[in-house]
Amino acid sequence: MKKKVFCLLLVAAFLLSSCGQAATPTTAPEAKPTDTSTAGETVNLSYAMWDTAQLPATEKLISAFEEKYPNITITPETVPWDQYWNKLQTAVAGGEAYDVFWMNIPYFQQYAAKNVLLNLQPLIQSSNYDMSVFYPALVASYSYENNVYGIPRDYDTTALFYNKDLFDAAGVAYPTDKWTWDDLKEAAKKLTTKDTWGFASAFGDRPGYWDFIYSNGGDVNTPDGKVILDQPAACDAIKYYYSFIDDGTSPDGPTLLATDPAETLFPNGKVAMMVYGSWGAGAFAQISTAHIDVAPIPVGKVPGSSMHGLANVIWSGTKHPDAAWEFLKFLGSEDAAKILANTGTVIPAYKGMESAWVSAIPSMNLKVFVDAASYAKPWPAVLLGTEWETKIQDVFKEVWQGNRPMDDQACAQAAADANAVLGK
Amino acid sequence: MPFLPKSKMARQEALWGYALASPLLIGCAVFFYLGMVASFILGFTQWDVLTPPTWYGLGNYFYLFKDHVFRMALWNTTRYALLQVPLSLTIALALALALNQNIRFRNLYRLIYFLPALTMPVAISFVWKWIYAPGYGILNQLLSSLGLPNVRWLDDPHVAMYSIIIMGVWMSIGYAMIIFIAGLQNIPRIYYEAAIVDGANDWQKLSHITVPLLTPTILFNLITSVISSFQMFDFIYVMTSGGPSNSTRTVVYSLWEEGFRFFRMGRATAMGWILFMIILFLTIFQLRTQKRWVYYE
Numbered sequence: 001m002k003k004k005v006f007c008l009l010l011v012a013a014f015l016l017s018s019c020g021q022a023a024t025p026t027t028a029p030e031a032k033p034t035d036t037s038t039a040g041e042t043v044n045l046s047y048a049m050w051d052t053a054q055l056p057a058t059e060k061l062i063s064a065f066e067e068k069y070p071n072i073t074i075t076p077e078t079v080p081w082d083q084y085w086n087k088l089q090t091a092v093a094g095g096e097a098y099d100v101f102w103m104n105i106p107y108f109q110q111y112a113a114k115n116v117l118l119n120l121q122p123l124i125q126s127s128n129y130d131m132s133v134f135y136p137a138l139v140a141s142y143s144y145e146n147n148v149y150g151i152p153r154d155y156d157t158t159a160l161f162y163n164k165d166l167f168d169a170a171g172v173a174y175p176t177d178k179w180t181w182d183d184l185k186e187a188a189k190k191l192t193t194k195d196t197w198g199f200a201s202a203f204g205d206r207p208g209y210w211d212f213i214y215s216n217g218g219d220v221n222t223p224d225g226k227v228i229l230d231q232p233a234a235c236d237a238i239k240y241y242y243s244f245i246d247d248g249t250s251p252d253g254p255t256l257l258a259t260d261p262a263e264t265l266f267p268n269g270k271v272a273m274m275v276y277g278s279w280g281a282g283a284f285a286q287i288s289t290a291h292i293d294v295a296p297i298p299v300g301k302v303p304g305s306s307m308h309g310l311a312n313v314i315w316s317g318t319k320h321p322d323a324a325w326e327f328l329k330f331l332g333s334e335d336a337a338k339i340l341a342n343t344g345t346v347i348p349a350y351k352g353m354e355s356a357w358v359s360a361i362p363s364m365n366l367k368v369f370v371d372a373a374s375y376a377k378p379w380p381a382v383l384l385g386t387e388w389e390t391k392i393q394d395v396f397k398e399v400w401q402g403n404r405p406m407d408d409q410a411c412a413q414a415a416a417d418a419n420a421v422l423g424k
Numbered sequence: 425m426p427f428l429p430k431s432k433m434a435r436q437e438a439l440w441g442y443a444l445a446s447p448l449l450i451g452c453a454v455f456f457y458l459g460m461v462a463s464f465i466l467g468f469t470q471w472d473v474l475t476p477p478t479w480y481g482l483g484n485y486f487y488l489f490k491d492h493v494f495r496m497a498l499w500n501t502t503r504y505a506l507l508q509v510p511l512s513l514t515i516a517l518a519l520a521l522a523l524n525q526n527i528r529f530r531n532l533y534r535l536i537y538f539l540p541a542l543t544m545p546v547a548i549s550f551v552w553k554w555i556y557a558p559g560y561g562i563l564n565q566l567l568s569s570l571g572l573p574n575v576r577w578l579d580d581p582h583v584a585m586y587s588i589i590i591m592g593v594w595m596s597i598g599y600a601m602i603i604f605i606a607g608l609q610n611i612p613r614i615y616y617e618a619a620i621v622d623g624a625n626d627w628q629k630l631s632h633i634t635v636p637l638l639t640p641t642i643l644f645n646l647i648t649s650v651i652s653s654f655q656m657f658d659f660i661y662v663m664t665s666g667g668p669s670n671s672t673r674t675v676v677y678s679l680w681e682e683g684f685r686f687f688r689m690g691r692a693t694a695m696g697w698i699l700f701m702i703i704l705f706l707t708i709f710q711l712r713t714q715k716r717w718v719y720y721e
Contacts, residue, residue: 005428009442009449086684089473110687114474254558254579387686394667401579401668 041071043323048077048101050084057343064339065330072323074100092116092315099318100327103150103311105141105379106386111313112144118314121147123325134332134349135309137378142311150311151332152349154340156278157305157372158207160184160298164291166191166272175273175295177303177368181215181240184273184298188249191272198249200261200274201241203400205393206306206379207275212237214377215297215304221380227388227418235411237300242399242406253400278347278369285361294368307376309349347373391417467694472687484694494695496670497678498702503585504674505653508592513645516597520604521634534605538598545595545658552591553578553663578664581671588659588672596652600645607641608634639718647710654703675699 049058055078062074077098079087085107091097103111111117124131131139134152142150160175167174170191175183188198202208210220218233228234244250251265262280265271267287275297276284284292297304312331314324330336337348341356347369348354354370395414398404428435467484471477488494523534540548555562556577564574577587615633624632635642657676660666666673666681675695683692 002428009446089684089687093473110472111474114472116474252558254576257579258553258557258559258561390681390685397667398669402576403579403581403668 042073043071043320044073044075045099045318045320045324045327046075046077047327048079048084048088048098050079050081050102052078052080054343054346057340060339060343061331061336064335065327068330069323069326072326074327092317095317097315097317099320099324100312100314100331102153103142103313105308105381106389108142108150108311108385109144109381110385112149115316117149118316118318118321118324119147120149120151120314120325120328124148127325127329129329129332133334133351135307135351135373137307137376138309138311138349141309141378141381142313150313151328153310153312153331154346155307155309155349155373156347157307157369157376158211158275158277159294159296159305159368159372160273161266161276161280161284161292161294162273163266163269163271164293166196166269166290170272174293175298177296179295179298181298181300185244185249188244188273189247192249195270197251197265197271198273199244200256200265200271201244201250201253202261202274202276203253203256203397205389206308207277209238209241209396210306211275211297211304212241212300213304214306215302216240216300217302217304219377225380225422227392227415227422229392229418230408230412230415235408238396238411239406240300245400246406253402257397257400278366281361281364281366281369285364291363293364294366296368296372303372303375305372305376306379307373308379310346311349388418388421391421463693464697466690467697469690471689473689474687477690480690484691485698487691488694488698493670493673494675494678497666497673497675500585500670500672501654501656501674501676501699504589504592504656505650507586507589508596508653509646509649511589512593512596513600513642513649515593516600516645517604517638517642519597519601520608521630523601524605524608534602537601540595541598543595546662548591548595549659549662552587552659556587556663579668581667581669584664584668584672588656588664591659592653592656596649600649603645604638604641607638611637636719640720643710643714643718647707650706650710651703654699654706 047058047062049055055076058076062076066073084102088097088101097116103117123129131148135155138152138155139148142148142152162175164174167187170193172187172190175187184199191198205220213220213229213234216233216237218231218237219228220234221227229238245253245256250256251261251271259265261271261274262276266274266276267284267290269290281294312328314321314328318324332350334350334353337350337353338356340346340348341353347357358366358370360366392414395404395410395417399406399410404410428438466477468479468481469477470480470483519537523530523537527533556564558564558574558576558579561577563577567574575583578584611634615637616629619629619633655676656674657680660672660674660677661680664672666677676699679692679695679699682688682695
């Protein structure tokens, strides 16, 4: 009798636990789910994003959309960047992901390849949606196997921010779009005094040494995804970027690693120039103690900059693909781009909508970022999103920490480690 | 094991017992034991979280035994534990002895030493990152003012792990100290009184009465310290990301990176089980050998 009851309890416990389906992974969602909503029924879509600063703009977009489509309601969800991808992973594994969400290029290929994103190509073709209003580089970045999986939302490019006051104090002419690498070096030397540095060779790929690789006419990878940092065009660029640290015109590597110069040294007027992205323009403009302006990245062999942009995507397992597609179409429309541009935080991916963003900060020559879009190289889109990047960063972090020299071997090691991970 | 007794009243009582304990039992079964079973099985698969797991047999384990980065992680974790545990227990014991005396502000001191144990490791990491910073960090400023060269606390591969160990010791002495104080207060005073009658000095009282009668507490602190030191993660995640040159890479950091950064959950869970086996072995070892040095009254 004792054993019977104990066994019954065990059975009950396990029965209850198996009902929870706590660890059983779901099968991959089918590529084309059927829409379970009928006309006239209210549909609720969840929309995930990671930038709380853009929540007000998003809410404006949502209310504009809900006015046009009263039977569709959108619930925005802001997940902080650190947790966004983990949460998305878990949600997909659990079969309950967001209907529409933000996607970025490093993670895009993985998600598209694993059937997590809804293939938008058939929808684009059947509704004759015009994709030519977006920059081709962005559309290509969000295409997988020639099918579009994301509607570009915004883009950002990189340029050279500089502190006008420090330039005036040293009597150096402001950077122009004709500046070369030699001009940058010379100016950095003149701007380096007892208390300030001329340039900050901040540690990072973008903004950072990639921008200089592009401006040297080089590339980070080949079209079929092999990392080519060991080639002279790329390696010389990284060496040039690091050389400011060597000749003292930039703070040393460990200091640059300990804090982000964009948050400390540059706003505090300790550094005269640094390469940064368009998303930082707003914060720099608000610095009361310095006048910051921006110029294109000095030309090595060609004008160079890097471009990245976010896209809105639909989860392939969504129960309301038609409603989600309506929302996505709206988010990619001219009206939506106007709303985004007027909030001044990001440059809309819709061609021609940048003027509102450019005029948002009159004290800065923001047109530089928009011009850069015509020659900026997009984020390298390879399959294994972040691991190859981590391997490269590990090697160059050693260089910045002073544990290894910035030489051909470092470039070769970085390329080899990255290619090993990519299986090339 | 208490099953149902024969007498009716006792049986009713027992049933009530089971009924009231069942939520916890079921919760444990679902969220703990089932999770353990699932993770054990996942260690034999490859799983990128977005698609279903695929069977991989012992592939993950073979990979890890051959992987020099994982071996480095194991060695770093062991190095961390080997230094942090004895240091923190010795300092904690010394503090406990000191703070068991009747001195002024005793409770305030106890609070101050215990506070790090209550603080979130991430918050601790941010503050120590600033303390260790090159140039403007407090430690380097102190060294500069004394005319000594700066130390690359977190950037020098030979120094970084010791910087982490310092933080680990600082954080854990409070908890061990409190346990030691409780253990000290459990020692009956008559032993000390008898020793004084016999003419024992302070050192003899410490080594012949205090420490022997404290050995159960020491064993407890030893086991819990070893278990938690092998799980060092937070400081590494915030401050060094396993660097420089993988000198601070611990097993749990590698586990996090493989599973949550690189989408390789199968390999990550295999790492977790290897760590579990190591900690289990060490704990059993400590429990089995306790007869040689632990005195129970």
